[in-house]
Amino acid sequence: MNADMEKIWGKTFAKRTEKIKSSVIRELLKITQQPDIISFAGGLPAPELFPIREIEEACRYLLPRLGQKMLQYSPTEGIQQLKEFLAEKMQKYGVPAEPENILPTHGSQQALDLIGKVFINEGDKILTSRPTYLGAIQAWNAYAPEYMTVRMDDHGMTVDEMEEILKNHKIKFIYVLPNFHNPAGVTLSLERRKKITELAEKYDTFIVEDDPYGELRYEGEDLPTLISMKKERVIYLSTFSKTLAPGLRLAWITAPSFVIKKLVQAKQGADLHTGTFVQYIAWDVADRGIIKAHVKKIREVYKRRRDLMLEAMEKYFPKKGVKWTRPEGGMFLWVILPEGVDTAKLLEKAVERKVAYVPGFAFYPNADDGHNTMRLNFSNASEENIVEGIKRLGELLKEELGEK
Ligand SMILES: Cc1ncc(COP(=O)(O)O)c(C=O)c1O
CATH class of the missing domain: 3.90.1150.10 (Aspartate Aminotransferase, domain 1)
Known part of the structure; x- marks a missing residue:
């Protein structure tokens, strides 16, 4: 051209x-x-x-039995079996989630974009760490927010500047990468997790907790998620990209049911629903303990x-x-x-x-x-x-x- x-x-x-x-x-x-x-x-x-062989086996097993469903359109809300599995998984993490609190998405990247679509007006302020996940900035820039940032140290995003910012600005949400931060590699300490959830309450804002790496811990103890501390103020994101395969493009959002409803409406316009086929495959391999x-x-x-x-x-x-x-x-x-x-x-x-x-x-x-x-x-x-x-x-x- x-x-x-x-x-x-x-x-x-x-x-x-x-x-x-x-x-x-x-x-x-x-x-x-x-x-x-x-x-x-x-x-x-x-x-x-x-796990190529395991995914192949799942296809061989499922297609003769559920092929017509797997290849058909399905509800925007996601397939019930997968949502039940994920709700139970979240319960194990101390989050009393039900299927209505879960929304499967095409990767956490789509979840970030839907959050932008549903929550960000031009000029809204988002509080995050510097550095932060590049993909989130990319997803949200289209909605033209302003970013307010706090320093990071070896214990994750710092909270001393955070309260000052919250005091002086109306913050739409706080974006937190709790475990093995991308890019910084550090983990948010328990004290800071508590503090951030308290600050969200005190200054009447909410938290987007983006946790794709939580299961990839090589040493030390798991720390509680922020959503397990204050579930009514947290939208939690996790994904099958790191525990199964990113090419499936499958992740999920856990949030209060009225937030899920709004995100579902936004998703309808974006792609109608997450691929039915991959939802069934992921549910099958997860349910049979293969992911574990x-x-x-x-x-x-x-x-x-x-x-x-x-x-x-x-x-x-x-x-x-x-x-x-x-x-x-x-x-x-x-x-x-x-x-x-x-x-x-x-x-x-x-x-x-x-x-x-x-x-x-x-x-x-x-x-x-x-x-x-x-x-x-x-x-x-x-x-x-x-x-x-x-x-x-x-x-x-x-x-x-x-x-x-
Ligand atoms: C912090 C963070 N959030 C979200 C994503 C996107 O993950 P997905 O493959 O589920 O879209 C990534 C991928 O690297 C990530 O590091």
Whole structure:
């Protein structure tokens, strides 16, 4: 298409699209798909662990029995069997949920978008951490909110600034990543969980608790979810993407039933319903205990990869002024380099050496921050590549910081 037509089309796009930009990560994934690059950039699970045989068995078993239902349209609210399973699962986490509190979605990413559609008016203020999950910013930018942010430390988002912000601004909701934060890798302490739920009550706001990694804990004790502490003020999101397979695009929202009703209306306009087929498959493999066994296996492999990455960083990374997080679970760790290092610029040199990461600035909702940070993923690379990739990155960083 010629440049003129591109301009003409450009004028027809809605104003809200000005705020919708292609994600830095998606762009990066394109580079990192070259076969010879060792990539710590994506957030991908290890594909060699996908339970392909088990999903095949579920198809073979279910299709002759329920094929007509599985291939048909189904209610926006989701299929009953899956909702009952998920409600029971939430009960085990101390959340007295019923099927009417559950809504299956196409990934948690759709849940974030529906939350934007239902709750965010232009200029509404959202309180979150800096850094925060890039996909949430992308989903919500279309609805033009303002972001108010609080610092993070080793115990998750900090609460000291939070009360000041809540006192001085009407906050639509607080966005919390409680476990193994993406990108920072840290876990929100029990005290802060309590404090945030108390603050939500005190300042009459609500919480979006986004928890895709909660089941991927490699050490330490599980902490209670915020929804288990104050279920009437929390919309809780979780997903099958990390415990089963992201290609299924299946996740669920847990929320008060009147919130679910509104989200259902928004979802009707978006896609009518979540794929019937994947809902049945996920229900079957979950109900037969396959996910539970699978998660056990993933935990072992990812723990080893995390340990190996940390060991390699200890060995190859420069020490002066360089810090990194030691996640108790999840898929990411976060590196903070001395002020003045620009990880976006450095990425070009890293790619020349066939290693990639995500520059941290991408995770800051209000631009111009985090230029000296980077996110590393440890779930998707082989053990051999983890050691080799960290060695290459460490050498580059040492040269950059003059430690060689
Ligand atoms: C914090 C967070 N929320 C939501 C998502 C989206 O997950 P899904 O694959 O369920 O759309 C991700 C994916 O990486 C994530 O890290």
